[in-house]
Amino acid sequence: MNRTIVEREITEPVSLCLPDGRLNPAAVGWSRRPLHDTAGIDGRSSWGRNKRWEYWGVTTPTHIVTLTVSSLDYAAVHNILIYDRVSGTTMERGAVAPLGSSATLPASLGASSARARTRSLTIDIDEVPGGTRLRGRGARVAFDITAVRPAGHEALAVVVPWSKSRFQYTVKDVARPAEGWVEVQGDRFELPAGDSWAVLDHGRGRWPYKMTWNWGAASGIVDGRTIGLQLGGRWTDGTGSTENAVLIDGTLHKVSDELDWVYDEAHWLAPWRIHGGSLDLRFDPFWDHASKTELLVFGSRGHQCFGHYSGWVDTDLGRIRVDSLLGWAEDIRNRW
Numbered sequence: 001m002n003r004t005i006v007e008r009e010i011t012e013p014v015s016l017c018l019p020d021g022r023l024n025p026a027a028v029g030w031s032r033r034p035l036h037d038t039a040g041i042d043g044r045s046s047w048g049r050n051k052r053w054e055y056w057g058v059t060t061p062t063h064i065v066t067l068t069v070s071s072l073d074y075a076a077v078h079n080i081l082i083y084d085r086v087s088g089t090t091m092e093r094g095a096v097a098p099l100g101s102s103a104t105l106p107a108s109l110g111a112s113s114a115r116a117r118t119r120s121l122t123i124d125i126d127e128v129p130g131g132t133r134l135r136g137r138g139a140r141v142a143f144d145i146t147a148v149r150p151a152g153h154e155a156l157a158v159v160v161p162w163s164k165s166r167f168q169y170t171v172k173d174v175a176r177p178a179e180g181w182v183e184v185q186g187d188r189f190e191l192p193a194g195d196s197w198a199v200l201d202h203g204r205g206r207w208p209y210k211m212t213w214n215w216g217a218a219s220g221i222v223d224g225r226t227i228g229l230q231l232g233g234r235w236t237d238g239t240g241s242t243e244n245a246v247l248i249d250g251t252l253h254k255v256s257d258e259l260d261w262v263y264d265e266a267h268w269l270a271p272w273r274i275h276g277g278s279l280d281l282r283f284d285p286f287w288d289h290a291s292k293t294e295l296l297v298f299g300s301r302g303h304q305c306f307g308h309y310s311g312w313v314d315t316d317l318g319r320i321r322v323d324s325l326l327g328w329a330e331d332i333r334n335r336w
Helices: none
Strands: 050-059 061-071 075-084 090-100 114-117 122-127 131-137 141-148 156-161 167-186 188-189 197-206 209-224 226-231 244-248 251-255 261-262 272-276 279-294 301-316 317-334
Touching: 050 317, 061 114, 061 122, 061 141, 075 141, 075 167, 075 279, 090 122, 090 209, 131 167, 131 261, 141 197, 167 209, 167 226, 167 244, 197 209, 197 301, 209 301, 226 317, 244 301, 251 301, 279 317
Parallel strands: none
Antiparallel strands: 050 061, 050 197, 061 075, 075 090, 114 122, 122 131, 131 141, 141 167, 156 167, 167 188, 167 197, 209 226, 209 317, 226 244, 244 251, 261 272, 272 279, 279 301, 301 317
């Protein structure tokens, strides 16, 4: 069923929050570059519901690298994961610390550096000329990767309004060329040039206690064009916002359809189908990163499956076909 909605494009800087901490109605919409001031998500007007994070996923022909720096007010949750696609070896280092003292996060995207400091891992995210430098270190793992930002490169920024007091600002930045190295148990691997990609998920908001979502992203070269897919579902349903888009040679093309996600929760590595009025995609996973965390006030169950997308997306440039585009699709259920 075609479920196309009307979304407003924001073209001027705007504050996410009103002075009292509630959602600014003028902030609801989407933009092609970060324009929202999110300094109001600071815990002073609504402690306990603020969620702030920087997540990066890097895909290469040989490795998958992910990193998270986050603060949930009452806890900071950080993670480093390196998956060797050749050997199938997974090295994961995580840390959960009370309150948020182990996390340093900028008030707004790019305003300053993001850092995690715990006994078991360190992460540094720094804006540098031409891109973003990602560094991390834990027991027997390390990386130093630059997510290059090509000239004119656009990203999808969206405000999702559940209510006046519960809302989320997200920036999904796909198809960033990646360069650098990863190190596992003393062995260093250079990222293959021209075939390594970084994706950002930047989040600032105030969330309900329970939430379920789907997220998919992919990056690569198809017929000489740089293509990035950004797909979302469930958590945006009924809000009047979507987080769906395709990036073509650095230019964002918004997809204002609520999408249907079809997959078998008993067989996560079976093919997925993601479709709507403007796109129809098949996702074939090769690895399921299953995770489960249960703490007193925080719980998460998820399946982040990595694999390849094929299918088509309709844009104002016509129908764009994709074939074997490397990325992920996930099902996450949080109590936080």
